Amino acid sequence: MRDAATQTIQKSGADILIESLKEQGVEMIFGYPGGAVLPIYDALYKNPIRHVLARHEQGAIHAAEGYARVSGKAGVVLATSGPGATNLVTGIADAMLDSLPLVVFTGQVATTVIGTDAFQEADIVSITQPITKHNYQVKNVEDLPRIIKEAFYIASTGRPGPVVVDIPKNIATGMSSAQVSEEVRLPGYQPTTNPNYLQIQKAVQVLAEAKRPLILAGAGVLAAKATSELVAFAEKYQIPVTNTLLGLGGIPGDHDLFLGMAGMHGTYTANTAICECDVLMNIGARFDDRLTGNLADFAPNAKVIHIDIDPAEIGKNVPTDIPIVADAQKALIALLEQPITGPDTTQWLQKLTHNKNSYPLQYSTANKQGILPQQAVQLIHRLTGGDAVITTDVGQHQMWTAQYYKFNNPHNWVTSGGLGTMGFGFPAAIGAQLAKPDEKVVAIVGDAGFQMTLQELSLLQELRLPVKVVIMNNQSLGMVRQWQETFYEERYSQSLLHVQPDFVKLAQAYEIDAYKVETLEDAEEVFRKAFESNEPALIDCRVLQLENVYPMVAPGKGLSEMIGVISK
Amino acid sequence: MKRIITTTVINQSGVLNRVTGLLMKRQFNIESISVGPTEQAGISKMTFVVNVEDERKLEQLLKQLQKQIDVLKVNDITDKAMVMRELALIKVVSSPAVRSEIYSITEPFRAAVIDMSKNVTTFQVTGEPEKIDALVDLLKPYGIKELTRSGVSAFVRETQKAPAPQQLSIL
Numbered sequence: 001m002r003d004a005a006t007q008t009i010q011k012s013g014a015d016i017l018i019e020s021l022k023e024q025g026v027e028m029i030f031g032y033p034g035g036a037v038l039p040i041y042d043a044l045y046k047n048p049i050r051h052v053l054a055r056h057e058q059g060a061i062h063a064a065e066g067y068a069r070v071s072g073k074a075g076v077v078l079a080t081s082g083p084g085a086t087n088l089v090t091g092i093a094d095a096m097l098d099s100l101p102l103v104v105f106t107g108q109v110a111t112t113v114i115g116t117d118a119f120q121e122a123d124i125v126s127i128t129q130p131i132t133k134h135n136y137q138v139k140n141v142e143d144l145p146r147i148i149k150e151a152f153y154i155a156s157t158g159r160p161g162p163v164v165v166d167i168p169k170n171i172a173t174g175m176s177s178a179q180v181s182e183e184v185r186l187p188g189y190q191p192t193t194n195p196n197y198l199q200i201q202k203a204v205q206v207l208a209e210a211k212r213p214l215i216l217a218g219a220g221v222l223a224a225k226a227t228s229e230l231v232a233f234a235e236k237y238q239i240p241v242t243n244t245l246l247g248l249g250g251i252p253g254d255h256d257l258f259l260g261m262a263g264m265h266g267t268y269t270a271n272t273a274i275c276e277c278d279v280l281m282n283i284g285a286r287f288d289d290r291l292t293g294n295l296a297d298f299a300p301n302a303k304v305i306h307i308d309i310d311p312a313e314i315g316k317n318v319p320t321d322i323p324i325v326a327d328a329q330k331a332l333i334a335l336l337e338q339p340i341t342g343p344d345t346t347q348w349l350q351k352l353t354h355n356k357n358s359y360p361l362q363y364s365t366a367n368k369q370g371i372l373p374q375q376a377v378q379l380i381h382r383l384t385g386g387d388a389v390i391t392t393d394v395g396q397h398q399m400w401t402a403q404y405y406k407f408n409n410p411h412n413w414v415t416s417g418g419l420g421t422m423g424f425g426f427p428a429a430i431g432a433q434l435a436k437p438d439e440k441v442v443a444i445v446g447d448a449g450f451q452m453t454l455q456e457l458s459l460l461q462e463l464r465l466p467v468k469v470v471i472m473n474n475q476s477l478g479m480v481r482q483w484q485e486t487f488y489e490e491r492y493s494q495s496l497l498h499v500q501p502d503f504v505k506l507a508q509a510y511e512i513d514a515y516k517v518e519t520l521e522d523a524e525e526v527f528r529k530a531f532e533s534n535e536p537a538l539i540d541c542r543v544l545q546l547e548n549v550y551p552m553v554a555p556g557k558g559l560s561e562m563i564g565v566i567s568k
Numbered sequence: 569m570k571r572i573i574t575t576t577v578i579n580q581s582g583v584l585n586r587v588t589g590l591l592m593k594r595q596f597n598i599e600s601i602s603v604g605p606t607e608q609a610g611i612s613k614m615t616f617v618v619n620v621e622d623e624r625k626l627e628q629l630l631k632q633l634q635k636q637i638d639v640l641k642v643n644d645i646t647d648k649a650m651v652m653r654e655l656a657l658i659k660v661v662s663s664p665a666v667r668s669e670i671y672s673i674t675e676p677f678r679a680a681v682i683d684m685s686k687n688v689t690t691f692q693v694t695g696e697p698e699k700i701d702a703l704v705d706l707l708k709p710y711g712i713k714e715l716t717r718s719g720v721s722a723f724v725r726e727t728q729k730a731p732a733p734q735q736l737s738i739l
């Protein structure tokens with residue numbers, strides 16, 4: 001029709017996508033181009049939103065996770081169909097298990113050839129269905145604005161998680177006059193955020209009568225930005241607090257009421273407190289098996305209060321006496337508004353303080369030459385004042401960092417907890433630094449895990465972000481080696497790295513300043529210098545190969561059966 | 569314990585896959601499943617028969633289903649007054665000599681003959697799964713050439729005898 005009044009502007013799917021992203025306030029995209037997403041890259045060229053070109057899709061998605069974790073906003077990822085999309089799978093699963101908000105756009109072959117094993121076709125919707133909060137394949141250009149809006153809404157509300165949007169190439173090039181703004185209408189998705197008043201009162205009653213109450217705070221507290229409420233509540237009623245691995249930073253690491261991390265490599269004080277408490281108040285943790293150990297032995301005498309935004313987490317692993325489905329912040333505010341008399345925790349706290357003093361985290365330096373990894377973490381802590389954003393990979397260095405870096409701030413701890421993804425730490429640090437350009441970001445990685453995504457040195461070189469990469473180089477797959485030492489009679493099957501690249505030369509090839517340190521004195525000097533610089537740096541920190549992470553709850557054992565606990 | 573669960577879902581492509589995939593991921597064993605459109609456009613209903621160990625597993629199953637974005641409603645209707653039907657098509661060897669004998673068996677079950685050839689008769693029967701089991705058992709000795717069952721479809725009756733059993737803690 002030629003009638004100008006009724007003529008609407010036609011836009012391509014790719015342009016609609018970019019506009020929708022702008023409307024969502026997206027400031028950067030982590031991605032990698034390819035045939036199926038060329039129309040989208042072309043739209044980006046014309047209409048720039050910052051695009052960060054990782055050197056591998058796994059690097060892109062872990063960077064997006066790091067960004068999401070410290071910014072609290074959804075990370076946005078773009079990859080091509082087939083191999084591009086499948087390279088994202090690990091990161092998607094990682095974000096799912098750690099409840100990180102991601103919106104992942106994958107290209108797809110044209111709808112006309114979907115299902116014919118076309119070039120670079122992979123059924124990414126089916127592949128990612130069990131590891132996403134939700135996913136879509138766009139079948140009509142008209143649906144694109146609505147789907148994008150829904151994807152961001154789903155990813156970042158309720159319990160956050162990854163959402164995949166698969167866009168066939170002809171949808172990206174297809175023309176439509178669909179408008180960007182549309183209300184989100186998802187009748188099947190209505191997360192409960194306000195706590196039930198009666199359940200709050202019940203929790204209050206149980207707490208008032210408690211003699212040995214304990215708060216277990218997980219990453220839900222961080223996601224809900226409820227850390228000040230958590231601290232206020234714990235202080236008001238003098239209830240001790242322990243954290244899950246991902247919950248670290250929910251209460252300052254040096255707070256009097258903080259018992260340290262709980263779980264497999266948790267502190268003696270925290271784990272025995274779980275065994276002895278009479279009320280366990282779980283806020284935003286999911287009772288993961290690395291936390292609980294053998295369930296039969298977990299909090300055997302406790303009434304369990306469980307606050308979680310995801311109703312399916314409540315009762316999943318541990319029977320719950322008082323379920324509270326709510327946003328952690330809203331639940332804590334509701335609890336703080338209730339007048340409680342009691343509990344009297346004086347004796348309980350005395351005992352816990354005694355335990356803290358008698359069984360602190362410690363390591364022995366006797367007869368050991370060279371840098372102990374624990375010392376390296378403590379050094380990083382001292383030089384950064386506990387305020388740096390710390391990312392880690394997975395393995396021994398991760399546990400030592402969790403144990404010895406006392407986190408002061410809620411948003412400075414980025415690690416792969418649920419999936420335990422090696423290769424996560426370094427790209428996550430780049431994403432974190434992009435989100436917080438003014439903060440000090442240190443990636444503490446293992447020599448093995450670093451080699452899984454070290455190609456992102458090229459991205460670091462390009463961006464010149466002041467990320468510091470500290471390789472805890474024990475020339476082994478340390479955590480695997482530790483398990484083989486402990487549970488497989490020192491049969492070190494495939495866990496010792498006899499051949500290593502020269503990490504310093506490697507970094508230099510990428511034009512990144514690099515240092516190797518072998519003594520604590522050198523380490524102090526080099527770390528200090530590197531941390532003060534505004535340039536990227538890599539430090540190959542040679543640490544003792546045979547050092548082990550203790551204390552430990554052996555797999556299958558209960559929290560009361562820790563090994564490697566030494567009294568002061 | 570055997571539970572009958574109905575879910576109302578938005579009929580997006582892949583929703584069946586999503587729901588059965590979820591059950592597989594969480595290690596729930598589906599005994600039967602049937603899906604079809606409802607009276608509302610764009611809305612489908614699934615009926616599952618599932619074997620779960622205990623109440624906690626059941627609660628987890630219902631919550632996980634409820635969590636799906638495309639799932640509007642989840643109901644465990646096992647303990648309610650309900651109607652439940654399954655359809656079976658049974659092809660039985662039936663030489664002329666035994667044909668009337670077979671008819672006398674199928675008649676009380678109100679099975680209908682829907683196809684016939686010289687030595688084979690195909691019956692259609694609807695009813696609760698136990699009724700179909702019983703008919704199949706009776707026909708087995710004659711030789712069942714082929715059997716297909718639709719899976720259970722069910723919903724609650726308009727009037728319930730007793731108040732519905734106590735709801736699970738938080739749904």
Ligand SMILES: Cc1ncc(C[n+]2csc(CCOP(=O)(O)OP(=O)(O)O)c2C)c(N)n1
Pocket residue numbers: 393394395396397398420421422423445446447448449450472474476477478479480
């Ligand atoms: C992708 C992946 N593959 C394998 C593992 C199993 N795994 C856990 S820790 C570890 C060893 C890690 O070694 P390194 O990166 O050097 O760190 P360290 O334990 O020595 O600190 C391995 C192989 C894993 N977590 N992730």
